[in-house]
Amino acid sequence: MDIENIHIEAEVCSSESGNRILQVDRKVISSHEGASSSALYKMFDDDDETEDYFEPIPQWECLPHFIITDIANYLSDVHRISMALVCRSWFVCVMKAPRIWRDKTITLTGEKYDQNHLRYVRSVGRYLHSFHVFSHIRSYYNRYQVRRFQRILTTILAELYRKGPVQLKEVSFVDFFIHRHMRFDRDQVCRKGVLRSLRRFLRVQYRLESADLTGICIKFEEAIQLLSCLPTSSGKTLSNLYIHQLLQTHEEGYTQMSFVEAIGRFENLSVLHIDYNCISDDLLVTLSEHKRGILQEIVIKCRREDTHNHVVEEESWRKLHKSMPLLTVEMVCREIVRFSALKPILVSSMQLTSLEILGHDNSDNFQPDRLLRHIAKAFPMSLERLVVDVNQVRRTMSHGFLAIIMNCINIDYLEIHGRILVEYLQEMFDHFQVVVNKDRLAPGPMHFRYIGYGLDHIDGFAETAVMFEDYQNLVTQHNCTYEFLMDPYLATAWL
Incomplete structure (x- = not known):
C-alpha cells in the first residue's frame, strides 16, 4: 500500500x-x-x-519477537524467567531464543542452592556456547558438601552430554582444588567421579576454542589423562589453553615427556597459560617445531610452592623466538623474592614483555636494586610492563630504578612498591625533561605508579609528594600518568 x-x-x-x-x-x-x-x-x-x-x-503480546529478545538479552537469568511468565507469547520468545542463553557461569558450593544450576541446564542448556564452572566449597571437612558437589557436577555434565551432546566453544573448570577439597574423601569416590565426568565430557567436545583448567590441582597421571581428552576431540580447533595449577603442589611436570607430547598434539594453539614447573627444554623445542608462527602468547606463573629450581637453557628460548617472532612472554613470580632464585629463571633470551614480582620479604632476602639492574640488562628492548610488589622491604631502590627508566626504552607501565630515594626520583624527572626538550617525545614509562611505605622514610615521602606535584603539568602535557601513593597505614601515621 x-x-x-x-x-x-x-x-x-x-x-x-x-x-x-x-x-x-x-x-x-x-x-x-x-x-x-x-x-x-x-x-x-x-x-x-x-x-x-x-x-x-496496547497489545503487549503482539510486541515483535526481536524486541522482546533484545530486552531479555540485557536482563539477568532471574529477570528473564519473570519476563517469560508474563504470557505465553513472551514465554516462547524468551525461552526459545538461543542467542540470549549462550553464556553461563555457575559457582558450585555443595549446598542445596546448586540444584538451581541443574534446572537451568535442563531448561536451556542445549543453547550454550560458553560454560564456566567455579568451585567454592565452604568446608573441606564436610563430606556431605563434597559429595553433593560431585553429584551436581556429574549430573550437569551428564545433562549436557545427553543433549546432543552440547557442543561448546568455551569451557572453564576453575578453582576445583581437588587435592584439598577431597582429601578427606573415603576411597577417593568423589575424586574419581569428578575426573571421570570431566574426561567423558571433554572427549565429546569437537568445537572447543578455549579451555580453562586453572586450579584443578591433581596428580600428574590424572592431569595427563585429562589433557589427552582435549586434542582427541578439539585438537584442531582449540586455540586458548589455560592450565595454571593443573598439577598439585610439588609435582614436576618438566621431567615428564608425556606432558610435552600432550601439549604438542594441539595443532592451532595460540595462547598458552602454564606454570614454570611444566616448562622444559623439550617443551620449548616441541613448541618451536610444531607451532611455528602460530603461538602468540605464553603466560608463565612461578610460585614458591612449586618446583622452580630447574634451569631452562637460553638456547631453547632463542629457538622458540626465532620460529615465532611475534611471540610475547609474560611471567608472574609469586613469593619468590631471593635474587639467587630469580636470576636463573629470568634469562635474557626469554624476551619478556611483562613481569610481575609479588610477595613478602620476611627474612630480608630481597635485593631490589640488584634485581632491577639485572632486569634492565636482560630485557632492555622487550620489556613493556613491570610490577614489583614485595612487602616489608627494608632496602631502598636507587641505581636499579634508574637503569629501568633509562635502559628499557619500550616500557609502558611501571609500578614500584617500596622506597625510592628522592635524589633518584629527581634524576628521573630531569631525564624526562631533557629528552622531551630534545626529541619532543615522552621518554621512559607512559604510566608510572609509585606506592611508598616505611615509617622510617616518612620525611622523604613528604618531599616526594611535593616533587610529583611540581612535575604534574609537564607529565600531563605528554599524555603520561605519574602517580605517587602512600601505604594507608603510613598515611594515617603521617596525618
Whole structure:
C-alpha cells in the first residue's frame, strides 16, 4: 500500500465515558486503489464524514519477537524467567531464543542452592556456547558438601552430554582444588567421579576454542589423562589453553615427556597459560617445531610452592623466538623474592614483555636494586610492563630504578612498591625533561605508579609528594600518568 501527501491534524478530547480519544482530521489522502487506511488506524466512524476517531489499544503480546529478545538479552537469568511468565507469547520468545542463553557461569558450593544450576541446564542448556564452572566449597571437612558437589557436577555434565551432546566453544573448570577439597574423601569416590565426568565430557567436545583448567590441582597421571581428552576431540580447533595449577603442589611436570607430547598434539594453539614447573627444554623445542608462527602468547606463573629450581637453557628460548617472532612472554613470580632464585629463571633470551614480582620479604632476602639492574640488562628492548610488589622491604631502590627508566626504552607501565630515594626520583624527572626538550617525545614509562611505605622514610615521602606535584603539568602535557601513593597505614601515621 502506497500512501502519499498525508496531512493529519489530531487533538485529544474526552468522551462522555471519560476515556481519552484521539480525534483525527484527514485533509488530503491519496492512495492506490484497494489501499485501505484501516490498516494503519482502527477507526470509529461518526455521522460526520470529515471526522474519524480511533483509540489505540496496547497489545503487549503482539510486541515483535526481536524486541522482546533484545530486552531479555540485557536482563539477568532471574529477570528473564519473570519476563517469560508474563504470557505465553513472551514465554516462547524468551525461552526459545538461543542467542540470549549462550553464556553461563555457575559457582558450585555443595549446598542445596546448586540444584538451581541443574534446572537451568535442563531448561536451556542445549543453547550454550560458553560454560564456566567455579568451585567454592565452604568446608573441606564436610563430606556431605563434597559429595553433593560431585553429584551436581556429574549430573550437569551428564545433562549436557545427553543433549546432543552440547557442543561448546568455551569451557572453564576453575578453582576445583581437588587435592584439598577431597582429601578427606573415603576411597577417593568423589575424586574419581569428578575426573571421570570431566574426561567423558571433554572427549565429546569437537568445537572447543578455549579451555580453562586453572586450579584443578591433581596428580600428574590424572592431569595427563585429562589433557589427552582435549586434542582427541578439539585438537584442531582449540586455540586458548589455560592450565595454571593443573598439577598439585610439588609435582614436576618438566621431567615428564608425556606432558610435552600432550601439549604438542594441539595443532592451532595460540595462547598458552602454564606454570614454570611444566616448562622444559623439550617443551620449548616441541613448541618451536610444531607451532611455528602460530603461538602468540605464553603466560608463565612461578610460585614458591612449586618446583622452580630447574634451569631452562637460553638456547631453547632463542629457538622458540626465532620460529615465532611475534611471540610475547609474560611471567608472574609469586613469593619468590631471593635474587639467587630469580636470576636463573629470568634469562635474557626469554624476551619478556611483562613481569610481575609479588610477595613478602620476611627474612630480608630481597635485593631490589640488584634485581632491577639485572632486569634492565636482560630485557632492555622487550620489556613493556613491570610490577614489583614485595612487602616489608627494608632496602631502598636507587641505581636499579634508574637503569629501568633509562635502559628499557619500550616500557609502558611501571609500578614500584617500596622506597625510592628522592635524589633518584629527581634524576628521573630531569631525564624526562631533557629528552622531551630534545626529541619532543615522552621518554621512559607512559604510566608510572609509585606506592611508598616505611615509617622510617616518612620525611622523604613528604618531599616526594611535593616533587610529583611540581612535575604534574609537564607529565600531563605528554599524555603520561605519574602517580605517587602512600601505604594507608603510613598515611594515617603521617596525618
